[in-house]
Amino acid sequence: MNTTRFVFCLLITLTTSAQQTLDQKVEALLSKMTLQEKIGQMNQYNGFWNFTGPSPDGGDQKIKYDHLANGLVGSMLNVRGVKEVRAVQKIAVEKSRLGIPLIFGFDLIHGYQSVFPIPLAEAASWDLEAIQRSASLSAKEAAVAGINWTFAPMVDVTRDARWGRVMEGAGEDPYLGSLIAAARVDGFQGDDLASPFTIAASAKHFAAYGFAEAGRDYNTVDIGLNTLHNIVLPPFKAAVDAGIKTFMNSFNDLNGIPATADAYLQRDLLKGEWGFDGFVVSDWGSIREMVDHGYAKDRKQAGEMSVLGGSDMDMESSIYVNELEALLEEKKINIAHIDDAVKRILKVKFELGLFDDPYLYCNEELEKQITGSQELVQANLDVAKKSIVLLKNENTILPLKKEGQKIGLIGPLAADKNSPLGNWRIAAVNNSAVSVLEGFQSYKGNKISHAQGVKLVNKVPDGFHEEVQINTTDKTGIEEAIALAKEVDVVVMVLGEYGFQSGEGRSRAFLNLPGFQQELLEKVAEVNPNIVLVVMNGRPLILNWASENIPAIVEAWHLGSQSGHAIAQVLYGDYNPSGKLPMSFPRSVGQLPIYYNHKSTGRPGADGEDMGSVFWSHYGDEKNSPLYPFGYGLSYTQFEYSPLQLSDDIMDKGGSLKASIKLKNTGKFKGKEVVQFYIQDPYASATRPVKELKGFQMVELNPGETKEVSFRITEEQLKFYNARQKWEAESGTFYVFIGSNSAVKEKKAFELR
Numbered sequence: 001m002n003t004t005r006f007v008f009c010l011l012i013t014l015t016t017s018a019q020q021t022l023d024q025k026v027e028a029l030l031s032k033m034t035l036q037e038k039i040g041q042m043n044q045y046n047g048f049w050n051f052t053g054p055s056p057d058g059g060d061q062k063i064k065y066d067h068l069a070n071g072l073v074g075s076m077l078n079v080r081g082v083k084e085v086r087a088v089q090k091i092a093v094e095k096s097r098l099g100i101p102l103i104f105g106f107d108l109i110h111g112y113q114s115v116f117p118i119p120l121a122e123a124a125s126w127d128l129e130a131i132q133r134s135a136s137l138s139a140k141e142a143a144v145a146g147i148n149w150t151f152a153p154m155v156d157v158t159r160d161a162r163w164g165r166v167m168e169g170a171g172e173d174p175y176l177g178s179l180i181a182a183a184r185v186d187g188f189q190g191d192d193l194a195s196p197f198t199i200a201a202s203a204k205h206f207a208a209y210g211f212a213e214a215g216r217d218y219n220t221v222d223i224g225l226n227t228l229h230n231i232v233l234p235p236f237k238a239a240v241d242a243g244i245k246t247f248m249n250s251f252n253d254l255n256g257i258p259a260t261a262d263a264y265l266q267r268d269l270l271k272g273e274w275g276f277d278g279f280v281v282s283d284w285g286s287i288r289e290m291v292d293h294g295y296a297k298d299r300k301q302a303g304e305m306s307v308l309g310g311s312d313m314d315m316e317s318s319i320y321v322n323e324l325e326a327l328l329e330e331k332k333i334n335i336a337h338i339d340d341a342v343k344r345i346l347k348v349k350f351e352l353g354l355f356d357d358p359y360l361y362c363n364e365e366l367e368k369q370i371t372g373s374q375e376l377v378q379a380n381l382d383v384a385k386k387s388i389v390l391l392k393n394e395n396t397i398l399p400l401k402k403e404g405q406k407i408g409l410i411g412p413l414a415a416d417k418n419s420p421l422g423n424w425r426i427a428a429v430n431n432s433a434v435s436v437l438e439g440f441q442s443y444k445g446n447k448i449s450h451a452q453g454v455k456l457v458n459k460v461p462d463g464f465h466e467e468v469q470i471n472t473t474d475k476t477g478i479e480e481a482i483a484l485a486k487e488v489d490v491v492v493m494v495l496g497e498y499g500f501q502s503g504e505g506r507s508r509a510f511l512n513l514p515g516f517q518q519e520l521l522e523k524v525a526e527v528n529p530n531i532v533l534v535v536m537n538g539r540p541l542i543l544n545w546a547s548e549n550i551p552a553i554v555e556a557w558h559l560g561s562q563s564g565h566a567i568a569q570v571l572y573g574d575y576n577p578s579g580k581l582p583m584s585f586p587r588s589v590g591q592l593p594i595y596y597n598h599k600s601t602g603r604p605g606a607d608g609e610d611m612g613s614v615f616w617s618h619y620g621d622e623k624n625s626p627l628y629p630f631g632y633g634l635s636y637t638q639f640e641y642s643p644l645q646l647s648d649d650i651m652d653k654g655g656s657l658k659a660s661i662k663l664k665n666t667g668k669f670k671g672k673e674v675v676q677f678y679i680q681d682p683y684a685s686a687t688r689p690v691k692e693l694k695g696f697q698m699v700e701l702n703p704g705e706t707k708e709v710s711f712r713i714t715e716e717q718l719k720f721y722n723a724r725q726k727w728e729a730e731s732g733t734f735y736v737f738i739g740s741n742s743a744v745k746e747k748k749a750f751e752l753r
């Protein structure tokens with residue numbers, strides 16, 4: 001046997017025996033467990049009292065404490081910080097009969113205490129390395145605070161900006177979304193799950209939660225197999241291929257079946273066809289919500305349906321722990337269902353190293369060293385700058401001059417240190433973001449003044465949790481803002497959504513600038529036209545008036561802890577913006593859902609033009625196209641695309657073609673461009689989108705420099721879930737496009753045969 005072969009065989013043997021040992025360990029433990037203990041592993045509770053204080057003595061909390069001590073809890077969520085995690089783990093490990101360690105889950109949506117840009121913003125960077133690093137450093141910061149499992153990445157494809165949760169995902173494109181899903185999984189889980197710096201990830205929300213009707217959270221989803229397989233599922237599949245350890249299902253029903261009980265999705269597809277060997281956790285209370293859905297007649301039946309549907313762990317419904325024993329006795333479910341779920345859960349705990357050391361993730365020293373470290377600050381600033389999208393820059397008002405200018409910072413969000421943190425930042429310190437004002441103050445050459453214009457107000461919308469909102473009743477600050485605008489050379493207006501205005505349960509029916517901000521903008525523009533509008537938001541907003549009347553618009557999302565520095569550095573030209581929109585920005589709410597990869601329809605037409613008839617697919621009072629399309633974003637420099645070249649106009653199945661352009665930097669600044677490659681399959685067994693992203697490259701060019709940028713076209717890219725319910729590339733014509741955003745028109749054809 002030659003050496004290579006020997007090493008290969010050795011590797012296979014080692015892998016198999018390591019695998020066997022893991023499976024054997026799981027089996028050995030399972031064989032010692034009582035039925036109750038098994039069910040306990042399937043039960044997850046929320047953190048509910050101060051574990052480092054006195055033990056709870058009343059009601060629900062007492063029950064939960066007893067369950068912990070008796071091995072009836074497999075996981076906790078929202079317990080964080082070494083002190084707390086250690087205290088809870090101690091109960092499970094020292095008091096319960098088998099001492100099985102708990103797994104601690106937490107929503108690391110965009111960072112732990114150091115808050116990274118919201119995921120939608122990071123998606124705008126199109127920088128997979130930066131996104132991977134953001135996840136990996138967030139995992140590290142959370143892991144040293146006791147967390148070993150995150151409910152992220154959220155990989156729901158989203159087409160409707162009314163839905164507040166678009167902020168948590170990667171936007172409207174399944175290809176970009178798949179790459180980002182894999183990058184985040186890699187970032188969270190790393191190469192070694194048993195390292196104290198990596199944690200298990202969870203792809204959510206399985207599935208189709210992003211298609212909630214009318215963008216209203218938790219609403220019904222009704223989509224066909226074509227959309228499900230071609231659009232919704234690819235990022236989930238990418239997460240499985242990247243080795244993700246867990247999945248979370250979703251609140252919605254999908255075509256009449258609540259996702260929590262959907263055996264097709266969870267058993268046939270995920271655990272069957274895709275070979276996923278991790279476990280599935282329900283969403284918060286989603287098992288009991290099946291009663292409200294009108295799908296289960298009572299809690300017990302909801303438990304039965306969830307087990308049969310493939311949900312392995314019950315988050316906060318307390319149904320598994322209370323009902324599964326009886327369901328088993330009644331033979332509604334069988335022991336194989338329970339054993340399978342428990343094995344999946346135990347396996348992940350073994351892989352995390354928790355059986356070797358239940359306190360692996362509890363190290364006070366590391367917690368002190370790593371929380372908020374410089375490494376986190378730098379990575380945060382880096383990805384924040386990359387996430388900014390320049391939407392408009394007329395008369396090169398940007399970048400701003402660094403000296404001798406009077407600059408007025410106006411708007412409720414200009415000095416706000418809370419909103420840039422966005423939603424889903426449970427472990428963040430309130431008011432800890434660098435504000436735009438602070439970012440500007442760190443440059444010394446200009447005179448900076450500030451006026452709020454529209455005030456902020458503290459509210460407690462859910463009865464216990466305070467947040468800063470933009471007031472909708474008080475206009476008294478507008479006069480002061482106008483007076484300031486009159487005196488300065490340039491106005492930087494910082495407007496948009498307050499941090500909690502997007503996120504879970506934050507659907508909006510209007511997508512304009514909230515409150516009196518539009519009025520403020522128009523009044524300021526009357527007295528000073530030199531305005532740079534910086535928009536902070538968790539979702540696409542409608543910016544029609546600004547796009548017509550304001551010379552520069554910068555999309556700055558909710559950029560996290562380093563927000564103000566990132567924005568100031570971009571506005572002053574120390575960083576040349578390169579972000580591209582991951583979601584279309586609509587012209588009006590009536591266009592929603594709006595997305596670039598739509599179908600042609602039987603009556604397509606030229607956008608906004610008079611077709612000489614009304615009988616084509618359009619609005620009588622609005623264009624079909626978005627204000628800013630998917631993939632759109634400017635730079636301080638300009639790029640010129642040469643005509644597209646194709647290496648051949650025929651491609652045999654199994655073969656490949658090369659598509660290329662030459663990209664020239666014709667402007668004055670060094671800059672980066674995300675060159676995008678799209679394909680259209682204009683005629684197929686099931687209708688196909690008018691364009692689909694199939695590749696992109698980030699190219700950096702000096703002024704005057706030209707580079708060839710090429711993409712390989714393969715059969716794999718042409719496959720889709722077709723009318724025969726198979727992933728196939730169908731012979732015939734295809735069009736290829738290469739351009740700077742999804743509205744690119746120039747195309748070349750080839751035949752697949």
Ligand code: BGC
Nearest residue numbers: 077107151204248283284504
């Ligand atoms: C959300 C999930 C989240 C869970 C735990 C639910 O309300 O839908 O995305 O992971 O809460 O916080």
